[in-house]
Amino acid sequence: MSNGATTNWAGNVTFTPDHITTPTSIDELAAVVVGARRVRALGTAHSFSRVADCDDVLVSVAALPQVVEVDQTSSTARVSAGMRWGEIAPVLHAHGLGVHTLGSLPHISVAGSVATGTHGSGDGNGCLATAVVGLELVTADGSVREIRRGDPDFAGSVVALGSVGVVTHVTLACVPAYDVAQTVWEGLRLDVALDGFDAVMGCAQSVSMFTTWRGDGIEQVWVKQRVGDPEADLTWTGMTRADGPRHPVPGADPVHCTQQGGVPGPWFERVPHFRLDFTPSSGEELQTEYLVPRERAAVALRAVDGVRHLVAPVLQVSEIRTVAGDDLWLSPAYGRDSVAIHFTWVADTQRVLPVVAAVEEALEPFGPRPHWGKVFTTSPGDVAAAYPRMAEVRRLLDAHDPGGRFTNDFVSTYVRDA
Ligand SMILES: Cc1cc2nc3c(=O)[nH]c(=O)nc-3n(C[C@H](O)[C@H](O)[C@H](O)COP(=O)(O)OP(=O)(O)OC[C@H]3O[C@@H](n4cnc5c(N)ncnc54)[C@H](O)[C@@H]3O)c2cc1C
Numbered sequence: 001m002s003n004g005a006t007t008n009w010a011g012n013v014t015f016t017p018d019h020i021t022t023p024t025s026i027d028e029l030a031a032v033v034v035g036a037r038r039v040r041a042l043g044t045a046h047s048f049s050r051v052a053d054c055d056d057v058l059v060s061v062a063a064l065p066q067v068v069e070v071d072q073t074s075s076t077a078r079v080s081a082g083m084r085w086g087e088i089a090p091v092l093h094a095h096g097l098g099v100h101t102l103g104s105l106p107h108i109s110v111a112g113s114v115a116t117g118t119h120g121s122g123d124g125n126g127c128l129a130t131a132v133v134g135l136e137l138v139t140a141d142g143s144v145r146e147i148r149r150g151d152p153d154f155a156g157s158v159v160a161l162g163s164v165g166v167v168t169h170v171t172l173a174c175v176p177a178y179d180v181a182q183t184v185w186e187g188l189r190l191d192v193a194l195d196g197f198d199a200v201m202g203c204a205q206s207v208s209m210f211t212t213w214r215g216d217g218i219e220q221v222w223v224k225q226r227v228g229d230p231e232a233d234l235t236w237t238g239m240t241r242a243d244g245p246r247h248p249v250p251g252a253d254p255v256h257c258t259q260q261g262g263v264p265g266p267w268f269e270r271v272p273h274f275r276l277d278f279t280p281s282s283g284e285e286l287q288t289e290y291l292v293p294r295e296r297a298a299v300a301l302r303a304v305d306g307v308r309h310l311v312a313p314v315l316q317v318s319e320i321r322t323v324a325g326d327d328l329w330l331s332p333a334y335g336r337d338s339v340a341i342h343f344t345w346v347a348d349t350q351r352v353l354p355v356v357a358a359v360e361e362a363l364e365p366f367g368p369r370p371h372w373g374k375v376f377t378t379s380p381g382d383v384a385a386a387y388p389r390m391a392e393v394r395r396l397l398d399a400h401d402p403g404g405r406f407t408n409d410f411v412s413t414y415v416r417d418a
Contacts, residue, residue, distance in 0.1 A: 017058040030142040043112020047373035070095040081111035081167040086276035089268030097174035101125040102271040105280035111167040116373040117159040117331040121321030122206040134171035156396040159330040179227040180270035184242040188218040194298040203232035209320040210248040213308040286345040290368035294337035303362040316344040329389035332369040384418035
């Protein structure tokens with residue numbers, strides 16, 4: 001088990017497999033798949049939902065041989081699926097390459113983050129899965145299959161919640177390596193944030209707003225600017241630059257966070273909020289996130305503001321990001337540029353769940369799509385209805401995994417039987 005335990009990173013999910021296995025070769029992995037009644041791949045277990053769970057065999061690909069094979073001609077890299085972004089990034093960088101985005105933490109596996117549509121922020125940045133141009137996976141009959149962008153099944157197989165097979169390698173479309181300078185701004189009034197949402201979020205390659213919903217606005221705005229782009233000046237908003245390093249969670253030590261203060265550095269040391277060798281976020285938490293259409297951002301955030309009296313008492317911090325729309329059938333950003341409204345809650349499921357439901361009710365008019373890897377209470381019917389290509393997803397899973405070898409309760413509930 002990659003996290004050395006039978007729980008997820010947060011400890012709110014106890015996995016229920018009969019056994020857990022970590023094969024060291026593709027042949028061994030294929031034998032595990034064929035020999036299992038049900039089998040699910042586990043990445044670094046950072047999901048807060050039961051998306052990765054299995055009642056038979058949980059398999060990790062972390063012990064397969066680790067490769068990062070760069071093809072300079074096509075600017076692609078074929079990487080081992082179980083490696084973490086923080087492990088592959090320096091290798092790509094050494095080859096003069098980068099990835100267009102990263103999540104808030106580099107600790108998560110490539111395959112696990114791609115499978116749930118994990119994203120960072122940035123108007124022009126699709127989720128991590130949009131960098132994928134090829135997948136190699138062990139399928140239900142134990143054979144190795146390669147799926148490339150352009151194949152008919154590709155759009156349904158990338159953000160696939162582990163249900164198409166066990167991914168062993170991922171080929172990524174890279175961008176030229178780039179440097180980023182990160183600056184934290186403070187003190188954005190909510191009305192200025194909402195009226196000026198496009199200008200603030202569009203001022204740099206990646207922008208995140210952080211609020212506790214306890215004051216009268218957005219406490220911090222993290223601006224990650226490509227070196228060479230015109231410097232973002234947000235003084236017009238009334239904000240000022242932070243006078244030292246900050247952590248988004250009030251009271252937490254900024255030593256966990258990537259370098260700020262406008263100091264330029266390589267993309268993989270600035271785009272995530274948290275450093276690979278430190279605990280990300282607060283470490284004691286639950287998380288929830290909804291993606292709603294970008295053009296409804298201001299009114300959706302007003303709706304959350306309307307339930308702040310419920311949210312604030314159980315919240316550590318909220319993050320607001322933008323994600324470019326994509327064509328991956330189960331991606332929460334499928335077909336629409338999105339605003340992602342995230343909540344880092346206290347680690348108390350009983351207190352948090354009713355508030356999650358209240359947030360969902362407030363966001364309901366905007367067709368919210370919950371992050372697959374986070375806590376939500378949305379009904380299976382509403383989840384399925386939020387995905388226009390759900391019928392094609394079911395057909396794809398029926399064709400490639402008719403016996404449901406890669407299906408778990410989560411996937412049955414929200415995808416196959418919803
Ligand atoms: C502190 C923290 C910060 C986070 N920040 C962000 C963020 O900034 N943005 C964001 O979008 N999300 C964020 N998340 C959520 C996280 O990115 C997702 O839950 C992600 O899926 C976790 O990746 P993982 O490798 O741990 O996958 P797991 O949780 O282990 O698994 C997730 C899914 O991937 C599948 N999977 C894993 N490996 C394979 C494989 N080899 N083949 C096939 N399927 C596989 C599993 O079966 C499961 O369905 C955060 C989570 C934490 C704990």
